[in-house]
Amino acid sequence: MDTIETILSHRTIRKYKETPIEDAILKQILEAGFRTSTTGNMQVYSIIVTKEKEIKNKLWESHFKQDMVNQAPVILTFCADFNRFNKWCKLREAEPGYDNFLSFMTAAIDALIVSQTVAVAAESFGLGICYLGTTTYMTEKIINILHCPKGVIPITTLVIGYPDENPELVDRLPYEGIVHDEVYHDYSPEAINKIYSEKEALPLTAELLKENNVDNLAKVFTQYRYKKGDNMHFSKQLLSVLESQGFMNNA
């Protein structure tokens, strides 16, 4: 399938057929991911491929019980991983200095851009995908379920399988809302109103306002979907995971 066509037809899929993914196709998709650039070609990431019902069920609980986690044939957990690299260094009598926040970011960046290559590759085979943002909320539980040692932190998850729905393309902000010319140009209130006007006028937005009994879409986000208290709670947990997985030796 043509690259731009693959990218432009992306939809998040939340309903999957039971059809398994052929091993050869899954391997090809993952190996496509390997070609992605990584810092210094260190490849400080790992991909955990989970298919077993029992383990998927534990992941389902961690990912806020979203049914697709049990339904889809394959769950891919992308981890920032300095464990492998550190072990290699130590075996070669080279002293690794990767137990700090910068190294965590380096490894997280590797894992994330690889995950998107894998997503695009999967979609080019007619597979559907869904990213699970819950990975950074429930990191400690996922670490336990997937037996991640020190130096390894799950960063994102892809649910992957053959789609059992065919949703429409979802709205996006206009070009002027996202792209800045030469340097960052901060937004005036008029610009903000314009950028969000199309989204605010969608029938989906009207439904959400009714459902949540609020008078605008921003409040759906701040009062229901991504709340300050939850964000602060998960922030503390994630920072504590960085500490316990060995990435906060900064001073």
Place this chain on the structure above:
Amino acid sequence: MDTIETILSHRTIRKYKETPIEDAILKQILEAGFRTSTTGNMQVYSIIVTKEKEIKNKLWESHFKQDMVNQAPVILTFCADFNRFNKWCKLREAEPGYDNFLSFMTAAIDALIVSQTVAVAAESFGLGICYLGTTTYMTEKIINILHCPKGVIPITTLVIGYPDENPELVDRLPYEGIVHDEVYHDYSPEAINKIYSEKEALPLTAELLKENNVDNLAKVFTQYRYKKGDNMHFSKQLLSVLESQGFMNNA
């Protein structure tokens, strides 16, 4: 161009022709990026497109004076951006709670997976790309050069333009080195030796050992390329940027 073919033929390009990128093509590439999944479709990222010689020259200094930054026609800086979303919330009398570490990670994830879609889209047009890892080292300077307000943090940078070199495919670790079956399987010393054996046997590795006067490749990384002291220094700086850009209100 076929998607898998595009992905499998990725090479990092470090030499660029002066040929500018046609506006229509650049726009198509960026709009392809917009289709990428983001958390809750919030799209909490921005892309800064820099072409002006003077600003590129300042970026070149920040990115460790890598010549391609001046040479390539376009520099794309991908930023984690809650500024736009926060402004929208405040205009709608919704109280944003996105000044914490989790929200930073959410926005960074958005920016990063979008950057990889843009990279793949660019390559499908015959353009070359190079990621600049220096973005997370020199974040504060880049923030100043690109006038990023509070809530905005540059996370990665793509150099982009028509290639003036045709490098060979670079080595990658074997499948067994990266992929874990069901859960994470920690590496034995024998496994580590096997995973790194091909890389260690490359002619490029022999060259690097001679150049750096060390007896193995791991030491090239720990003693020259990614040193503990540098990593700790940049960790402190990056954490201080998170604080000053308004993402560390966690308690």
